[in-house]
Amino acid sequence: MALDFKELEKKLRETFGASVLDWTEFRGQPCLHVKRESIVKVLTFLRDDAKFEMFTDLTCVDTLRLPDEMQPKYAERFTVVYHITSLEHGARLRIKTYVPEDPAEVDTVSSVYLGANWAEREAFDMFGVNFKGHRDLRRILMPENYEGHPLRKDYPLKGRGERDNFPKYTEIPEA
Amino acid sequence: MSETPQTPALPGQADKSGSGGYITTKIEELVNWGRRNALWPMPFGTACCAIEMMATLSSRYDLARFGAEVIRFSPRQSDLMIVSGRISIKMMPVLIEIYNQMPEPKWCISMGACASSGGVFDTYTLIQGVDQFIPVDVYIPGCPPRPESLIDAVMLIRERIKRGERQTKLYDRTKHPLDFQPVNLVSDAVAGAPQLTGTRLSLPGKDAAQNG
Ligand code: SF4
Numbered sequence: 001m002a003l004d005f006k007e008l009e010k011k012l013r014e015t016f017g018a019s020v021l022d023w024t025e026f027r028g029q030p031c032l033h034v035k036r037e038s039i040v041k042v043l044t045f046l047r048d049d050a051k052f053e054m055f056t057d058l059t060c061v062d063t064l065r066l067p068d069e070m071q072p073k074y075a076e077r078f079t080v081v082y083h084i085t086s087l088e089h090g091a092r093l094r095i096k097t098y099v100p101e102d103p104a105e106v107d108t109v110s111s112v113y114l115g116a117n118w119a120e121r122e123a124f125d126m127f128g129v130n131f132k133g134h135r136d137l138r139r140i141l142m143p144e145n146y147e148g149h150p151l152r153k154d155y156p157l158k159g160r161g162e163r164d165n166f167p168k169y170t171e172i173p174e175a
Numbered sequence: 176m177s178e179t180p181q182t183p184a185l186p187g188q189a190d191k192s193g194s195g196g197y198i199t200t201k202i203e204e205l206v207n208w209g210r211r212n213a214l215w216p217m218p219f220g221t222a223c224c225a226i227e228m229m230a231t232l233s234s235r236y237d238l239a240r241f242g243a244e245v246i247r248f249s250p251r252q253s254d255l256m257i258v259s260g261r262i263s264i265k266m267m268p269v270l271i272e273i274y275n276q277m278p279e280p281k282w283c284i285s286m287g288a289c290a291s292s293g294g295v296f297d298t299y300t301l302i303q304g305v306d307q308f309i310p311v312d313v314y315i316p317g318c319p320p321r322p323e324s325l326i327d328a329v330m331l332i333r334e335r336i337k338r339g340e341r342q343t344k345l346y347d348r349t350k351h352p353l354d355f356q357p358v359n360l361v362s363d364a365v366a367g368a369p370q371l372t373g374t375r376l377s378l379p380g381k382d383a384a385q386n387g
Pocket of ligand 1 (some may be wrong): 260261286287289290319
């Protein structure tokens, strides 16, 4: 049974009012823009009432160096993007929420979708977005003693000297 | 039972039957002969180059011809490190640790553009050439190098062993204790920078340079 996205949009706007910022569509892919304060409620609603039972992905975009005309309408520095799938309707939905630079915080959705656990750790590791309430927000890709969040656009591409900072293997000079 | 069994002649007592004899050589050359005909590689395959290394070891290219087919996954049993693939800053301590665990004498091949120079990955996370930190005997260019290149590198290693050469003669165990501790990754310039606060991380100088 195909999902009627128009219907879903109406229902979302009714339920969440001003928390729903926008509903856009790009090449037939619907995208819901919500305020970050209500992301947990919206995702819970989508999971339980709209039958989006599968969490596909979570990622983050740093819009720091985007030219003005490409900046998203509700621009904060970071955009956290959630992808969810409804197996029942055979439909996918993208949800975007906007997170400021300071404090870069948004509520965790790992309580709603267990699959968000590691995805949030990755977004935290790479972008430094703090997912409040996450049970185990540790680095997942970078080494534990790493400092900084390398996919932030103000992080230098070639790093800050990490890659040159290992002990050198030196020979004992012959007597 | 009248015939007595023939005892083989001992070295130095050669008769002219061809059943015994001796050669003279230097012990070093004899040992090097053994070493170069029984190289036991330690495969440090971290990326696509490792696929070519596997191909080289398979029957088509047959590294066994040179006595180097016994891949050892324990560094303590191997004497040829083949670094094939990208080494990230998370992997480098592991590489150093494993290299330290290999018994002397040991040789090292840096296979492919990534291991030798970082290749196309000139980024924050990739070691720009493992030879900065561990000694390398032979470099193989290519992305990935063909199996023939790896065979050529093994031949060069054999040549080096024959001449008694290697990149590591001794190393300073006081500077490189076997229980290698990972260093702090970030240079002093940013030590103490806030980590989990979510504030914007920036280096004034570099930032200005990037922003133009
Ligand atoms: S040199 Fe090329 S083939 Fe080898 S690890 Fe690097 S990218 Fe992969």
